[in-house]
Every structure is written in C-alpha cells, then in structure tokens.
Amino acid sequence: MFRVLARATGSAARLGELATPHGTIRTPAFVSVATRGTVKALGADDLRGLGVEALIGNTYHLSLRPGAETIASLGGLHGFTGWTGPWVTDSGGFQVFSLGAGKVHGVGKLATMFPGDAPAKREGESLVALTEEGAHFRSVVDGSRVFFSPEEVVRLERLLGADVILPLDECTSPFHDHAYTRAAMDRTHRWAERALAAFAKTKGLGPNPGQVLWGIVQGGAYEELRRASARTIAALGFPGVAIGGSLGRSKADMLRVIEWTVAELPEDRPRHLLGIGGVEDILAAVDRGVDTFDCAAPTRLARNGVLLTLAEDGFRIAIKNARFARDDRPVEEGCDCPTCAQYPRAFLRHLVQTGELSYYRLATLHNVRFMVRFLDRVRTALAEGRPASSSVLNP
C-alpha cells in the first residue's frame, strides 16, 4: 500500500507512493482541504485539472450536514462530491478541541497563533463535555445534542467512505500541563484501540470496503509523551500514522515534535502531519520524514487576497495592493495554472476590489496549483537524492 521509492542524502525525507482504492498518491503530497466535501470555490473538474493528489473532508461537519447516511446513499464522498480520486476524512477530534479546550485557551494548533506565554485573551467557555466514553457537544447547525464516541466516528467514516480515515482523538493545547496532556494522550490511545475494534466490526459497512484506518499520535510538545505515543500507536499496527494535537509554542517546538515522533515510527508506514501547510514548514517536515500534509491556509489565503509565489519574499503577494492596478503580468511568472494562463494581476485586483465571486475561484486555482507544483519540486529533489529544502533554495 505504501512504497518508499527513494531517499534523500543527509535527510530523513522519502519519495513514495501510497496506493488507495481510488488512485495512487505520490508522496510527499499536499492533501487539499475540502471540509464540507468541496475545496472552497472550486469544482471537481478544477481539482483534476490542477493535479491535486487527494482531498481531506471533515467527519464532524459532514455528519452534521448533510449527514453521513445521506452521503452513503449517494455512493459516499466519491459519488456525492464529484471528486473520484483519493479521499481522507479527519475524525472531528480537532473540532471537538476547537469547541472545548481550544476555545478556553484561545489557541489553535500552535500557541504562537496568539503570541505570548499565557493563554490568549480570546478564551471562552467550553461547549464540549469530554468523558471516557466520548465527546458530548451541541451541533453548530441546529443546537441539537451530538455524541461522538470512537465507535460512532468510525461508523460515520465508514458511511462517508473515504480511502483513509482517522480515529477520534483528544487534542490538547500548548497551555495544558504535562499531567493533563498525559491523561489526554492515554485516553486517545484507549480510543485508538476502540476505533480499531469498531473498524474491524464494521467491515462491509458503507460504500468503500477498501478503506483503511490510520492512527493519530498525541502527546503535546513533551518529548517523553510524543515518543511514548508514537510507540503505542505504531504498536497497534495502523497502516499509517498522523501527527496530531499541539505542536508547541514555536516553529522550533514543531520541528522537535516531528523529530521525536518520526524517530519512533516504523520506516514502512506513511506519516501525515495534520493542519500544517506553509512552504518552509513542509520543507522542514519532509526532511524530517513526513510524507503527507493538509492545511486550509493556501485556500483561505487566496480568499483573503494573498497569492502564493516562490518569486517573492515570504512566498506571497497581497493582490489588493494598488501597485498591481495596471500590472499586466500573471500572478507568478512560469505558473501554468488557468489563472496565470489567462489573466493579468490587474484583473484579479479588480475582481477582489469589486467583490466579484469569480475572484475566489481564480485565486484559489492559483494557490492550489502552487501547492501541487511546489510538491512536484520537492519530489523531484528527492528523486535526485537531494533534500526537500534544496528544492526551493536552489530552484
């Protein structure tokens, strides 16, 4: 299912192939975020044209609307959404965190999203009650009570029919102490075992009998816990492993978490880093042995007027800037996306200035194609035995 094809010299990076029932993912790969079944502003035809490897949907959002049973009745995500390539579904663990501890502590994946050593000012009251059984919360759609157990999440994901599914986990925040982080990790491990049992028991349910369940490593930014979690999840025999939860308070913390985790994982299984997608982060993580990524940033940035390019510092331009008003160049010289092929920067600036809906698609097409081309360069470097970091620094 996962094959390592080549390794880079002086790096833990691997070039690989991950076979799924709906196509093979070339790794390292960026998985585009399609929370509710669509990459925002794009269609499935767009995604095919852009060379996207795979999509990741969200069990929490899709089960609330339109409902996992509805999607199953239409052939699962592959039949329902028009994207017939590989699908991943996240479990909803991160959404449970966002409504709970993430809300109380005012943080996302990295505390640095809200800099400082203490929880940010944006804390609120938890909308989640976590028990050993699972997570009780209110639907954001209609306020009704929802219960997510490891078993229920597997059942929902069976119905959604993604090729790779992830179990319910408990994410922690960088402001959780060692004791809490350890307790949450232990619970995540017990939930992982329950998810595996539920997955075996539900064989045959849903539209995609070939789907596989990967494990999720937790443990926050504590070395001892991350290593223990990686060993435990690996020992449970999952065919792939995702690195979840808090990655610490800085980029340096994040890289250490990746190093500790990867050191304990088997060489022959693919490794996914949840929710990370910056250019430098991907380069550093690939060179530390991560194979796949997902992140909402490229598409969210596009909608907010930020277009990605390797030609500029920080890898981005703000297309609303007045200096683009009469700029007849494409967003990125040499880019082969439909947007760069057809429109000058001045037109994109006009569309974003006037609030035209067309803008969102044209901007998103570019940023998604940017990620595809960027990962192409990374894979080319690895195929030539060079580390990922060489793919951008020496273009």
Add this chain to the structure above:
Amino acid sequence: MFRVLARATGSAARLGELATPHGTIRTPAFVSVATRGTVKALGADDLRGLGVEALIGNTYHLSLRPGAETIASLGGLHGFTGWTGPWVTDSGGFQVFSLGAGKVHGVGKLATMFPGDAPAKREGESLVALTEEGAHFRSVVDGSRVFFSPEEVVRLERLLGADVILPLDECTSPFHDHAYTRAAMDRTHRWAERALAAFAKTKGLGPNPGQVLWGIVQGGAYEELRRASARTIAALGFPGVAIGGSLGRSKADMLRVIEWTVAELPEDRPRHLLGIGGVEDILAAVDRGVDTFDCAAPTRLARNGVLLTLAEDGFRIAIKNARFARDDRPVEEGCDCPTCAQYPRAFLRHLVQTGELSYYRLATLHNVRFMVRFLDRVRTALAEGRPASSSVLNP
C-alpha cells in the same frame, strides 16, 4: 457584417450571423451579462467551455472601477478579462435611469416587477441630474461627481474596446406620461447623433479599431413614439439597433413594443432587446424578429438557488428544496454542462445549504449552459423553417 441565413415560416424570426472583430455570433443569441468584466462566479475558460457567444459589460461600472484608461492600458476588455470572444458594452444609460427616474418611480424595465398601476412604494430621491448636455451623478464607489455625455460615453467605450458599443440614452419608466416620454425620446435621438459624430471623431482611439456603434430605440410603451424612434434611429444609419427603455406594464405591452419597433427597422440590420432573457420572452421576441438578447436573470437566479430546466413547469427548480436532499439525478436530464456531468442535485443542495462558494459557480455553469442550449434549439428550429416557439413546445 450581419447576414440573414434563413427565415421561419409564419414568423418574423431570422437565423443569422453577426461578424465581429473577435468572432462571429450565431443569432438568435443570448449575450451573457458581465457587468464588471466577468460573468459572476465564472472564469473565461468556463465561458469558452459552455459555448457562450458574447459578453456584455457595463460602461458605467467599468469606468468607475477600474477605469477605462486602466482597461485600455491592458489591451481593452479582451486583454483585461481573459474573454477574447465578442464583447458588447452597454452605455450606462440604464444605470443613470436606475439612479434617477427608476428610483423615483420604484420600477425596473417592466412596471410589473412591482405590480400595480401606480409607482411602487419603493420610490426614493433621484441621484441624477439630467440636462441636454448629459447626466450628472455621484459615483457609487467613492461619492465623487461624474458626468456622462454622449461624447464621454463613446470615449470610454473606445477605451474599453468592445466589438459592439451602445450610445448614452435616456430610459423612461412606465409611469412617465406621453409628453415626458416624447421629450426623453427626442433627447435620446439628439444624443444618438452626437454619439455618431463622436464615434467618427475618435476613430483610432482605443484597442479595437473594428468596433461598431449601434443605436438605441426609446419611446416607452407608446406606439406612435416607438415607431417614430425606430424610424429615426434607423435613418441615422446605425449598423444595428437595440430596443431600450420601458417595455410597458405587462408582457403583452412588451410584445406590442417589439412589434411596433421591428416593423420600422430595416431587414438587414441586427436587433437587440436589452435586459430581457426569460424562456417565453425570448421565444416570443425571436418570432417577432429580435436577434440578440442580454439579461442578468439566468446568473442571478443561479446564485439565488433557482436552476433552469426545460423539464419543469416554469422552466426552473428551487435547488434548496428539501425534496432534493437525496436526489441523485443531475439538475437536468440530458444537460451536458460540467455541473450536470459531475454532481447530483443532492450535492448542489448541500453546497447552497452550507453557503459554500463552489455553489455559485456550479449553479451558474448550469444556467449559462442552459441558455446556450436553449438558443441552440431556437436556431435549429429556424434552420428547419419552424418558428422559435416550436423549439420548446415540441422538443
């Protein structure tokens, strides 16, 4: 430039071809509305794929943002927008009307948009001062003073570079009396002469030396005035004529206005009906000798959840309806648009329910393709000597 290829028996309908510097428009044709340079939610690649014949932009909106000089510096609308096929630009006369008498009377093109025999309750104060020289108004973008004369509008349209441009006219409302409507018509005729003179004088200005200026017939729903206006505009020698302004208080009024106007127009010139695009209206107008149409309704309806289909009463379905929640059929059986080819109705309903941006494009793709296919059927009927009305009633 305009050739009539065939005529239907027992109808004034013509099958034709309108050659422009950027391609030939097969008539009868529906011109898609791209007010600010884009069909809302679509890209130029989408429009090519859908078989769209031509686009109509708006001089008023485009000259305020991003400015006609900016667009000229980028090669005109053809270079700026990515749509390299035929472009038409409306003059802004209707926007002047919307900010003036249309606002005071609370009406659009037909009084029936706000039923009743008196001006609707939505009247407001005019934001326009009309003089013999032209129209003074405030920019909706930044509140600055703007002056549109017939000469200035021609200059702006030269810079925009559409293939067919329209002169500044004064639209009237169905609640204007005969005396006012006559005075406005006479002024429109004087403006038409000034526009022709300005057009001759600006030869060579802008990116599209092959562009042509059509005339606009006014006269409200008064037979004597419509006939007089059609004769006057025809006598001025315009290579094509648009029917503008108030079309009365009912569909019956509209059809009479078309009949009076067409009866006075030369056989060898194309005729455009401004702002009309319903299925039944197009059929009736084609059979009365109209060649081209434009209307924002198909794309606006799409964004509001209304999808067009010949298979249903009223030619539409409301995709938000709960009955589509698990409907695995395409929007319209037999439709070859990218949306019908890829997605079940249930997915479109999910996208509109959850407010996904992707929805707007997928819905608009269908409705625009619907119009293209509908006009294909109309042309096929005419080529076979049948009237347009037979193309839908006897599919």
